Amino acid sequence: MSKNVFKEIVTGFASLLTGMRITLTQFFKPPVTVNYPRESLKMPKRYRGHITFVRDADSGKSLCIACKSCEKACPSDCIIVEGVKREGEKKKSVTEFKLDFTKCSLCGSCVEVCPVDALDYSKHYNLASTSKERFNVIDLVRDLEERGK
Incomplete structure (x- = not known):
């Protein structure tokens, strides 16, 4: 014992x-902690936030041709795309691109299937709000215009 x-x-x-x-x-x-309100984390290059439009370098507009491939590929059914063929243009132009971020699973199917690489992941990570309506519908066309200003 x-x-x-x-x-x-x-x-x-x-x-x-x-x-x-x-x-x-x-x-x-x-220490690895960050003093959050005064400091923010540097996001890695491979970080995948919600989707956003890629701006055309020449015209400043979206590269999207409203082919609806992303809408069809989305398993969460959270993307609505509308477009028109304007006079003098060869391809359709997107007029409406709405993303219901409350349903989005961030799977990336829409980014992968886009034939013109018009979609990319944003680097925004601190999307906080007290209301669900802010994320209910994100208008990517309006978001691109606001980023251009």
């Missing part, structure tokens, strides 16, 4: 030393 007690004491002391070693190594590492 004394052999088991001695073995438990040695095992317990060894685990205590292991725990203290881990605690001391973590104690001297720099």
Whole structure:
């Protein structure tokens, strides 16, 4: 019986030393917390926020041709696309692109299926609001115009 007690004491002391070693190594590492309202995290290049339009470098408008591929590929059925063919243009232009962010699963199917690479992921991560209506319908056409100003 004394052999088991001695073995438990040695095992317990060894685990205590292991725990203290881990605690001391973590104690001297720099903190990883961010002082949020005054500082913000730098998002990695591969971060995938909600979708947004890519701006055409020449015209400043969206590259979207309103082909509705993204609408068809969306498993959450949260995208509505409308477009018209304007006089003098070769392709359709998007007039309405609405995203119901409350239903979006951020799967990326719409970005992958776009034939003209008009959609990309945004880098916005702190989308906070007290009302659901703010995220109910995000108008990407209006969002692109506001970003252009």
